[in-house]
Amino acid sequence: MTGRFIPHAVLTLAVLLFALPIWIAIAGSTQDSAVIARGELSLIPDLAGLGVYRDVLLHGSAGAGPVWRALLVSAGMALVIALGKIALSLPSAYAVTFFRFPFRMTAFWLIFLTLMLPVEVRLIPTFQVMSNLDLINSFTGLTLPLVASATATLLFRQTFLAIPDELVEAARMDGAGPLRFLRDILIPVSGANIAALFVILFVYGWNQYLWPLLVATDPKLDTVVIGIVKMIGLDTATEWNKVMATAVLALIPPVAVVLLMQRWFVKGLTEGDK
Amino acid sequence: MAGLRLEGLRKSFGQNEILKGVDLTLADGEMLVIVGASGCGKSTLLRLVAGLETPTAGRILIDGRDVTRLDPSERDIAMVFQNYALYPHMSVFENMAYGLKIRGLPKAGIRAKVDAASALLGLDALLDRKPRQLSGGQRQRVAMGRAIVRDPKLFLFDEPLSNLDAKLRVQMRGEIRRLQRRLKVTSLYVTHDQVEAMTLGDRLLVMHQGVPVQLATPTEVFERPADTYVAGFIGSPAMNLLPGTLGRNGTAVSLEGTEVGLGTRRYALPDGHGVILGIRPEHVALDPSGREWPVEVVELLGSETLIHAGRTGAATLTLRLANGAPVGEAVRVSFPPEHLHLFDRATGLRLDPA
Ligand SMILES: Nc1ncnc2c1ncn2[C@@H]1O[C@H](COP(=O)(O)OP(=O)(O)OP(=O)(O)O)[C@@H](O)[C@H]1O
Ligand SMILES: [Mg+2]
Secondary structure, three states: OOHHHHHHHHHHHHHHHHHHHHHHHHHHHHHOHHHHHOOOOOOOOOOOHHHHHHHHHHOOOEOOOOOOHHHHHHHHHHHHHHHHHHHHHHHHHHHHHHOOOOOHHHHHHHHHHHHHOOOOHHHHHHHHHHOOOOOOOOOHHHHHHOOHHHHHHHHHHHHHHHHOHHHHHHHHHHOOOOOHHHHHHHHHHHHHHHHHHHHHHHHHHEEEEEHHHHHOOOOOOOOHHHHHHHHHHOOOOHHHHHHHHHHHHHHHHHHHHHHHHHHHHHHHHHHOOO | OEEEEEEEEEEEEEEEEEEEEEEEEEOOOOOEEEEEEEOOOOHHHHHHHHHOOOEEEEEEOOOOOOOOOHHHHHHOOOOOOOOOOOOOOOHHHHHOOOOOOOOOOOOHHHHHHHHHHHHHHOOHHHOOOOOHHHHHHHHHHHHHHHHHOOOOEEEEEEEEOOOOOOHHHHHHHHHHHHHHHOOOOEEEOOOHHHHHHHHHHHHHHHHOOOOOOEEEOOHHHOOOEHHHHHHOOOOOOOOOOEEEEEEHHHHHEEOOOOOEOOOOOOOOOOOOEEEEEEEEEHHHEEEEEEEEEEEEEEEOOEEEEEEEEEEOOOEEEEEEOOOOOOOOOOOEEOOOOHHHHEEEOOEEOOOOOO
């Protein structure tokens, strides 16, 4: 009995630790802002307060616009970043892994080096470039600088390296050219990995904060994450129930993506789908 | 007309010369089996012919056409790989059809060809399965089917059966032979397996460190090995190779004092010339009047008995006897002259009587 009890207890504790903050947000969103501000938050949701969701979705709150709009911006940004990263890193990894050309390894190491230069580090120069291109306060400016990805390139390269040489050679003998091979063999065979990467990249894009804050000052381009921060005013008037409702709403899309893609996600991370 | 012709084919990887000049002509429809120790360049040779590697020097001609610089897909070749190399996400049908689809064959034509091949290989019921839902033998068949549907000028097999269990291997071996005879496609077949080497090919090519050492029919290779390497490589257990010197005017070999007569043969070499005497284990005869060899190990294999005999510091001798033969502390044996092979000790090459 004890053999099972301890692991169970540990797992339960971990689940509570992860779930409690979310539950507090859900419960808090239905209660009165003043009660929350006093720290008298009840753990039981007040069903009468559910209208707050409709309220934030359509009208937002004092410091920020309607949440539906922010959700749309966030979803658009996360999608473009995730798909853009895949669209860019898949061919790069393909080139670096399967073709011999001058400075191949140089190219690979240059890509590798950018791992050490995430957006936060190159914030100022990137802003300068965007500014010169007149892309400040545009959707392109919001997403484009985040699309290049060393991580995805490296992960794809690992996936491709695991593909048996004989499979590549069989395709060559069958007469599949480079593009055909990519489309007919490589992408289907790495499907699970692509799905797994999509999930990770989507969440990464969704959670962006610093770059959107800097590049998009137009309220129309506020992401949900920015929106939440804007709602928390410096004065005491913060409507905490609205903040929590927005946080809960902001949680739903990434969770949905993870749940929808879970099957491929787990497969891609664990077995590599040979 | 020649099915396949290799002229002075060489291949180096960096400083390492792996193939040191291979010349070869295969008749149309002929099946050539290539054997040799691991790393001797068998796969490399096959990959050069396939176009998966580029030769450092030399030419490859298929049906008289120089294909040395052509892409694999332009050579009209099909290859069967050791680990099958089936496309994991495609069904059996799609696996076989893929090459044809790329060539732009109409759907009906593809269907007909795949159906014909799958009927030939007994795959009809499996066409919708994915490779992972197939057994090893079935996968091997699909790989063969993929090769057959393309009606190639040349089949290449790189140890296609080595991932199968012993029983299946025997069955598939027969199947490959039958198919090849029936389709009459010129074939190159690489193997490690002695039995495959002896039974599959019209001719056998023995390679040693990137050099072809003997190219002949399996019987010829077995009965008249070109040098000590081939003698030791072909046949299991391996041929006994005993160092000695020529004597009695080239009609006998002396092995550490014992004299072995060569029957009616006479070698036109000076007495005292260093030679190696070869005799297969099954040809060593028990003979009460022969020289005595102490028995070291006895292996009972069911249908036969192997005896490893030897003297400390001297060569060992393997005997292969029918079961039931009495085995004591020592055996007395003689070497029947008609079964003896003679090789030059310095060069290892086969010596022929004058
Ligand atoms: N791409 C390569 N780069 C460098 N060396 C190679 C390459 N391919 C093969 N070799 C070398 O060439 C030699 C012959 O290899 P090959 O695969 O032809 O041997 P093999 O006769 O097929 O052996 P096995 O029976 O084990 O399959 C080996 O020493 C191998 O290390
Ligand atoms: Mg090999």
